[in-house]
Structure formats: structure tokens, C-alpha cells
Amino acid sequence: MNKRPSTLLAGLALAATLVFSGCSAGTGDTSEVAANTSSVSSPVAELSYADLDIDEADLSFDTADAVDITLVDGESEAGSGARVDGDTVTIDEAGTYRLTGTLTSGSVVIDAPDAVVDLVLDGVDITAADVAAINVVEADQVVISLADGSTNVLADTAGAAVDETAEDAPNATLFSSADLFLTGEGALSVTAHAADAITSKDTLVMAGGDVAVTAADDGVRGKDHLVISGGSLTADVEGDALRSDNESVADEPDAAVGVIWIDGGTLDLTSASDAMDAARQVTVLDGDLTIAAGDDGIHSDNVLRIDGGTVDITESVEGIEGAYMYLSGGDVSVVASDDGINVSGGAEALAEETTATTDDAAAQPDEAAGGGPEGGPPAGDASVDDLDSLTVSAMEGTGFGGPAEGDNGTRVLELSGGTYVVGTTSDGVDVNGSMDMTGGTLVVSSTENVRQGAIDVDDAFTISGGTLAANGMTTMAVAPGEDSSQATLALTFSGTVPAGTVITIAAEDGAQIASFTTAKASSSYIYSSGVLEEGADYTISVGGEITGTATGWLVLDGTASEGSNIGTVAASQS
Structure with missing residues (x-):
């Protein structure tokens, strides 16, 4: 397996470890932070960051020897490790690749089993022929770095539809079957007419970049984990703005998946459904969040903790919702048409929860x-x-x-x-x-x-x-x-x-x-x-x-x- 030593997320893991040992990083007066262990034994235990077991990634990789890929309709060029077939560019080897140029009906595909692939987007404009403008079919890990000062655009084609009959068919404009990391100092705009804007079927980490997404369904989705530790994100979507929906928690209450973890960044989330929706856990340790939601502002089916940051929910049906809720820090304001803070749901079997109307x-x-x-x-x-x-x-x-x-x-x-x-x-x-x-x-x-x-x-x-x-x-x-x-x-x-x-x-x-x-x-x-x-x-x-x-x-x-x-x-x- 082609994996490299890496240290990117060590700082994030350390901060999370401090929080879960009762010493919160970046939350001001730590004397007010609880030990973050519930006084109640819940059927779904609260996870620490270490419990997520996310492979670290090196986001400061050397680009000096990057392979250049130039995107041009009908005339794209690629160096070693990549091949061109019409308007589809396929990367099938580990390495660092710098992408520039435009495709009006094409895609970049990564099909490199067990490989670590680094992509530098340096002025890229790709409109997909169908759903995925960038499609990670197979890899161990993919890092997308937005070059400093660059503007990059990804979109699916108008009228595109997800192929529901095909296994692992892409359902996002930027789609990955592997762990996906976003970083850098550039800008990225993603438009999704078919479904999601950015999705990883495994872990999705956003550590940098100025990212804006619009989507017919969800904005940014990491099925196992969605981690945001830096950068800025603006979302305007018809589904959930942020989502982590691996539901194995229904059968395995201790499974460390279905988690949204926020430890930094500036987020401006507008959604027709939930602004955040996690099957297992939502944790907010830091960041500047502004939320306007058509349904819940922040929703977890089970555990929800806010320990720091600024959260401004300007519009919601229910503002903050979870079954096992620990509010230990942060500067939070909620406007809601239903409950502002709602404790309900959970993994417990509550068969008698529905009460007869007459009762x-x-x-x-x-x-x-x-x-x-x-x-x-x-x-x-x-x-x-x-x-x-x-x-x-x-x-x-x-x-x-x-x-x-x-x-x-x-x-x-x-x-x-x-x-x-x-x-x-x-x-x-x-x-x-x-x-x-x-x-x-x-x-x-x-x-x-x-x-x-x-x-x-x-x-x-x-x-x-x-x-x-x-x-x-x-x-x-x-x-x-x-x-x-x-x-x-x-x-x-x-x-x-x-x-x-x-x-x-x-x-x-x-x-x-x-x-x-x-x-x-x-x-x-x-x-x-x-x-x-x-x-x-x-x-x-x-x-x-x-x-x-x-x-x-x-x-x-x-x-x-x-x-x-x-x-x-x-x-x-x-």
C-alpha cells in the first residue's frame, strides 16, 4: 500500500484530546469547560477525535516536481501517471499533479488503487459531461490543494441525473470513494444540478480554501466523517448543507461513523433542509458559523456537543436538536419557528414514545x-x-x-x-x-x-x-x-x-x-x-x-x- 508518513491532522487530534480530557483548546476560559464526560450513561457514547481513527494527510506536499495536466477541449495534455481519452483525463498512479485549463464537457478521473494522489487546482474550470467533474473511483487518499490566488470552478451538466442502477455511481460534482482532503489558499466554486456538490463515501476533511457550493441536494457530505478545521465555506443548497450519514450506528451503537466535527473555519450555511445533519454525532469546538435552515439548524440523531466557536442560527424550524446534548462552550444564538433547543430521538428503543391523541x-x-x-x-x-x-x-x-x-x-x-x-x-x-x-x-x-x-x-x-x-x-x-x-x-x-x-x-x-x-x-x-x-x-x-x-x-x-x-x-x- 502506497502510504506516506504524514502529520497534518496531529494538531487537530491534539486539540480534540485536550477537549475530551477537560482542557479545551481555543475556547477561552477553560475553567468553565466541563470534563466532557456525561453524568448519564447513554446508549450511544460520545466520541473523541481519536475515536474517528482518521488517517492523517500531508497538506504541505512539495509541488516542485508536480506532473502538469493541461485541460483543453479535445486537446488535453498529461504527463507521466495520467492518460487522456477524449475529454476524460485519468490519473492512475500515485503522485502530485497540477491541473490548469478548461473542459466544457469532460472530467478528471482518479483510479489508482492504494495510492496517495495530490491534485493542485491552479485555475481549473470543468463542466462534467454528466454528474462528476472530478471522480475518485479508487485511491487510498486524495488531497486537493487550491493554489494560492487561483479561482477554480467545477459543475455538472444541466439536466444531469445520478445513475441509480450502477453501483458506486457518482452522486456529486466532486465525488470520491476514498478519503478526501481539501486545502490551500485558493477559491473553489462547485455547482450540482443532479445531487450533491462535494461527497466522499469515506472521510472528507476541509482544512483550507475558499469554497462555495450550490446543490440540488446536499452541499458537503462525508458519509463516515465530515471534518472542518479551516478555510471558509459558503453553501446554498436544497438538501442538507453539511451531512454525515453512515447509519451503521443503528446496528452498531459504538461505530465511530456518521460524525460531523467542526474545529475551525468560517461557515455560511443556507439550506432547505438541515444545515448540519449527522447520524451519530455533531461536535463543534471552534469556528464562525452562520446558519439559515429550512429545517433544523444543527441536528444529530444521537450525540451533540458544542464547546466553542460562534454559532448564529438566524432561521430554522428547530434550532439545535439531538438526543444526548452537551453544551459546554461557545457563543450561540438561535431563532426558531419550533423548539429552539430540542432533546429528542436517539438510538434507544422507545416504542411507547408516541402517545395517543386522546391521551x-x-x-x-x-x-x-x-x-x-x-x-x-x-x-x-x-x-x-x-x-x-x-x-x-x-x-x-x-x-x-x-x-x-x-x-x-x-x-x-x-x-x-x-x-x-x-x-x-x-x-x-x-x-x-x-x-x-x-x-x-x-x-x-x-x-x-x-x-x-x-x-x-x-x-x-x-x-x-x-x-x-x-x-x-x-x-x-x-x-x-x-x-x-x-x-x-x-x-x-x-x-x-x-x-x-x-x-x-x-x-x-x-x-x-x-x-x-x-x-x-x-x-x-x-x-x-x-x-x-x-x-x-x-x-x-x-x-x-x-x-x-x-x-x-x-x-x-x-x-x-x-x-x-x-x-x-x-x-x-x-
Whole structure:
């Protein structure tokens, strides 16, 4: 087997090893990063980068002796290791090849079993005769380097279609049956009319380059693994923007495939379906991500961790979704039309998860009758005109919440670090399982719909650290439970507070602790932080103005003025 010593991914593996040993690389204050081992034993274990067992690649290979391949319609030229047949250029030996020129109806094929092939794209424009402009039929490993300053274009032909009858037929404009690596300082534009833009049936690693893809289906797909550690990627696709879909996890829960791993780069993802979709695991350690998704912003069928980077989900149905979710870092904002953060699914056999419609109706409060926890307003109350008429009281217990969806198994949301700002027109955080918050900041603005809540946790909900601010309707509101060690103010109002109203919490001595500006009409507010003392009384005021630095709708250490004092509530741990 023609494999060479290589060290490219050693740094990435080291960073990942640090994260999974409790010391995160490039995430700021590592004291806030959890040990990244769940307190719950899940049926699908979280993978480290080393578990992926990705062969390293040398992306700084020497191009001095590269074989030149010049692409010209009907007149392409190739040196040793490659051959030309019409407008098809085939590379069948290991080596480094520099490609320049244009093919208006052709392709470059790599058919070099067990070989390492390096391609330098240095001003290439290839429109395929059919689906694949570059087709890796067989190789051990292929590295595509975009020459510094170069602009490269790959496209399939308009009207192309994947041959569903042929085994291993290309389904992407840039298609590989082998491990594929993208690097360099140049630009690459990929257009796919038939299906995917860039696909590897094995591992796909993007370590550099300025890449833009448009596709009728998925944008960038690594069936076993999709790793992004550098460069920039712009995707505008009709399917998933990023996808890793090896589903052997269904039969082998410990299989280290179906993984999206982000540890750098700048990503601007627009998708008609999910922006990220992984069968096994999504891990985000670093990077600058902007997402507009027609379905989920970030989706994993099983494990999902965010430990660093900046994630801005500007549009989604459900923002972040996974069954075993560990949020330990990052600066994350979510806009969603359904749940902002949703814990559901997973590999567990939850045969009883679907509840009969009649059972659901029985479990829900009667909206017409004004159901909900004691102390809350009738469901559907209009916003009050006079804020001075409001009164405030402590929520009874931990609130009502939504009906459990059957056996939740060990599904879990563990929030230990980072900043998460969530705005939805449904549940802000919906956990079909348990939730444990030990650190970080979570700020939620939920919907005016009385059948949804800022936080909805089916099983145990505990808090022992961090800052929580969740605003929504009372009927479905949920607050941390009795096993919490950090105090909480769980507030319900006598009427519906209008959008744009400042809610301020102050200590008995008048010191202002926190202010929240409602984005929608609401009737409940849950606030918890290490500043609160169990049993201490706190004054609640509404209205007026607030100055200070905001995290979403929350201002800490700000100054509120001209509000109306509507009552006093004691903080509690249940």
C-alpha cells in the first residue's frame, strides 16, 4: 500500500484530546469547560477525535516536481501517471499533479488503487459531461490543494441525473470513494444540478480554501466523517448543507461513523433542509458559523456537543436538536419557528414514545377553561394596559410543563458553559428527558402561545450553576426542581406582560441584580444565578428603561429606572 508518513491532522487530534480530557483548546476560559464526560450513561457514547481513527494527510506536499495536466477541449495534455481519452483525463498512479485549463464537457478521473494522489487546482474550470467533474473511483487518499490566488470552478451538466442502477455511481460534482482532503489558499466554486456538490463515501476533511457550493441536494457530505478545521465555506443548497450519514450506528451503537466535527473555519450555511445533519454525532469546538435552515439548524440523531466557536442560527424550524446534548462552550444564538433547543430521538428503543391523541388532549390544560398552575393567569389573557395593576407571585412547585412523550430513557441536556440566546415561537428549550445546568448562560424568549413554554423538561430539571433567564407564558412554564443547589426565582404575573416591558429583579437593599426586556407578550419569568440566596426576598418591578450590556434580552449589572414595583418574591431551590 502506497502510504506516506504524514502529520497534518496531529494538531487537530491534539486539540480534540485536550477537549475530551477537560482542557479545551481555543475556547477561552477553560475553567468553565466541563470534563466532557456525561453524568448519564447513554446508549450511544460520545466520541473523541481519536475515536474517528482518521488517517492523517500531508497538506504541505512539495509541488516542485508536480506532473502538469493541461485541460483543453479535445486537446488535453498529461504527463507521466495520467492518460487522456477524449475529454476524460485519468490519473492512475500515485503522485502530485497540477491541473490548469478548461473542459466544457469532460472530467478528471482518479483510479489508482492504494495510492496517495495530490491534485493542485491552479485555475481549473470543468463542466462534467454528466454528474462528476472530478471522480475518485479508487485511491487510498486524495488531497486537493487550491493554489494560492487561483479561482477554480467545477459543475455538472444541466439536466444531469445520478445513475441509480450502477453501483458506486457518482452522486456529486466532486465525488470520491476514498478519503478526501481539501486545502490551500485558493477559491473553489462547485455547482450540482443532479445531487450533491462535494461527497466522499469515506472521510472528507476541509482544512483550507475558499469554497462555495450550490446543490440540488446536499452541499458537503462525508458519509463516515465530515471534518472542518479551516478555510471558509459558503453553501446554498436544497438538501442538507453539511451531512454525515453512515447509519451503521443503528446496528452498531459504538461505530465511530456518521460524525460531523467542526474545529475551525468560517461557515455560511443556507439550506432547505438541515444545515448540519449527522447520524451519530455533531461536535463543534471552534469556528464562525452562520446558519439559515429550512429545517433544523444543527441536528444529530444521537450525540451533540458544542464547546466553542460562534454559532448564529438566524432561521430554522428547530434550532439545535439531538438526543444526548452537551453544551459546554461557545457563543450561540438561535431563532426558531419550533423548539429552539430540542432533546429528542436517539438510538434507544422507545416504542411507547408516541402517545395517543386522546391521551395528549387529557394531559394538556384546557385552554378555554384557563388551565395552568396556581398563581398563573387564565390562558390567553390579553396584555394589560396598566403595568401598575400587575401583581407577581411565586410559581407553585416547578410548574406544569408539557406531557411526557413516553419512556425518555437517558436522553439528557447538560449545560455547563457557553452563552445560549434562544428566541422561538414554540418551546424555547424542549427536553424529552432530563436537564442539568451547572454553568454557562441560557437566555430564552418563548412564544405567546399558551400551549408552549420557555422551558419544557419532562424528567428531572436541576441547576447548580450558571445564569438562567427564561420568559414565556405561565400555562406550560417549568422551573428547576427540588434537587437543585442554586436558588431560583420562578415568577408568575397576574396578567399578561406586554412585549417590550422591562422586568427588573432587585435585592432587599435596592441593588439591581438583573433586568429582562420581554420580546413577546408573556406571563412568567424564570431567573436563576449564583447571586440569588435561598429564602431571600427580591423586589420585582416592571416597565421603565434599562441601560447596560445585553446578552439577548438579559442585562446584568445594568441600571433600570422608572419601573413600577409590583411585589416581592422569595428565591427557592424547588
